[in-house]
Amino acid sequence: MNLILLGPPGAGKGTQAARLEKLYGFKQLSTGDMLRAAVASGGALGKEVKAIMDRGDLVPDDVIVRMISERITAPDCRDGFILDGFPRTVPQARALDRVLAEKGLRLDHVIELRVDDAVLVARISGRYACASCGANYHDTNRKPRVAGVCDACGGTEFVRRKDDNAGVVATRLKAYHGQTAPLLPYYRERGILASVDGMASIEAVAKEVDQIIGKSGK
Numbered sequence: 001m002n003l004i005l006l007g008p009p010g011a012g013k014g015t016q017a018a019r020l021e022k023l024y025g026f027k028q029l030s031t032g033d034m035l036r037a038a039v040a041s042g043g044a045l046g047k048e049v050k051a052i053m054d055r056g057d058l059v060p061d062d063v064i065v066r067m068i069s070e071r072i073t074a075p076d077c078r079d080g081f082i083l084d085g086f087p088r089t090v091p092q093a094r095a096l097d098r099v100l101a102e103k104g105l106r107l108d109h110v111i112e113l114r115v116d117d118a119v120l121v122a123r124i125s126g127r128y129a130c131a132s133c134g135a136n137y138h139d140t141n142r143k144p145r146v147a148g149v150c151d152a153c154g155g156t157e158f159v160r161r162k163d164d165n166a167g168v169v170a171t172r173l174k175a176y177h178g179q180t181a182p183l184l185p186y187y188r189e190r191g192i193l194a195s196v197d198g199m200a201s202i203e204a205v206a207k208e209v210d211q212i213i214g215k216s217g218k
């Protein structure tokens, strides 16, 4: 099954995508994670996109489309994929349609996670992740069971994203409302869009997502 999770930064796309991957084997493809890995590796792509990402602006469409079109036919996407953070513009969505048609693939569902801007700012500015396994935490909403120790792997080092600060979040939200929100009518017209209240608990959102994709949950 091939899915898109659509929503502003902090809406919970990564959390839900990780759960879907773990339970059902659809591969989570996060363009943000891919770009952060490219920056960390210090190669040409990373150098090209670092300043753009630090500002909270969008990386050029052609860079992203090239990256994702190579990725979706990798063997680990055999059982399906979940696009997390892509597409983010209408030209990206059109390019995705072309790539999918060329490869004989299709989208099953586009799921929007709806969250108010004020809630997003609070969520994003408190979030951090385990440096070893990437498990996500939050200063107030989702603390590790034992302070300073990752629940998932026992790691004791944590990292915060450089662009998760109030100034950059404002730019990222502006990019979402200006450039990404127009994807909602794009997919609604195709009859594959479903919207979920992303302000509900992680478990409640997961339940709704499962219903949309026709899974009973586990």
Ligand code: AMP
Pocket: 009, 031, 032, 033, 035, 052, 053, 054, 056, 057, 058, 059, 060, 064, 084, 085, 086, 087, 088, 092, 163, 172
């Ligand atoms: P994310 O982890 O999805 O919040 O993405 C972090 C940053 O990576 C964004 O603020 C953009 O600079 C860049 N980025 C990620 N995905 C895309 C995309 N599909 N199109 C353009 N830029 C992207």
